[in-house]
Amino acid sequence: MRVGVLGGTFNPPHIGHLVCAQEARATLGLERVLLLPTGVPPHKELAEDPGPAVRRALCERACAGDSALSVCPLELERRGPSYTVDTLRELHAREPEHELTFILGGDMALTFGGWREPGEIVRLARLAVAEREAAREEIARALRDVPGALERTDVFPMPRLEVSSSEVRGRVRAGGPIRHLVPDAVGELIAAAGLYR
Ligand code: ATP
Numbered sequence: 001m002r003v004g005v006l007g008g009t010f011n012p013p014h015i016g017h018l019v020c021a022q023e024a025r026a027t028l029g030l031e032r033v034l035l036l037p038t039g040v041p042p043h044k045e046l047a048e049d050p051g052p053a054v055r056r057a058l059c060e061r062a063c064a065g066d067s068a069l070s071v072c073p074l075e076l077e078r079r080g081p082s083y084t085v086d087t088l089r090e091l092h093a094r095e096p097e098h099e100l101t102f103i104l105g106g107d108m109a110l111t112f113g114g115w116r117e118p119g120e121i122v123r124l125a126r127l128a129v130a131e132r133e134a135a136r137e138e139i140a141r142a143l144r145d146v147p148g149a150l151e152r153t154d155v156f157p158m159p160r161l162e163v164s165s166s167e168v169r170g171r172v173r174a175g176g177p178i179r180h181l182v183p184d185a186v187g188e189l190i191a192a193a194g195l196y197r
Helices: 015-028 052-063 084-094 118-124 136-143 165-173 184-193
Strands: 002-008 032-037 069-071 099-105 125-130 153-156
Touching: 002 015, 002 084, 015 032, 015 099, 015 125, 015 153, 032 052, 052 069, 052 184, 084 099, 084 118, 118 125, 136 153
Parallel strands: 002 032, 002 099, 032 069, 099 125, 125 153
Antiparallel strands: none
């Protein structure tokens, strides 16, 4: 089975994440996509973090109603920084028959060479990069230095959605609307728990 893995902070999940997962699945013929919320991200400071349990609940709400999407809690359950390579190793060990594809936005692909063991990541999984902000040539240039990466990477197009989690949090803080930028069930939990105020 071909399984996609979309890692992120998902603070909160929004339509950009969902469309990214969907387009990767449709374009690359993946059977399902796992949203992989990070525990302690090594690559970025987690702003206004409501905590792993809440981010997991937000992700579960974002996946509800789409049978091709589910949440993988591996990184939330692990202590210390969440390195993608460790997670892929664990996923691979648990279900060696699955062919893994790690999905990432173009902006994240530009930093990929600096991740822990990028060569091992592309050995464990194919890469699927959404053309977001970064163009194909720029993505290729960033991956050129990682042995084996280019041959194992697909760049897929997706409608440009300029939404980000920071944008959503900023709107909540300012009392602005977030409906249609996040799934209703996500918006409801943000409101009910008073997140990001
Ligand atoms: P923040 O605004 O807090 O930095 P973010 O919106 O970029 O967060 P992340 O959870 O860090 O969200 O992103 C997870 C993955 O989803 C990354 O690979 C990122 O590139 C991708 N992604 C996020 N938003 C979009 C979008 N609007 N379109 C395409 N890909 C996206």
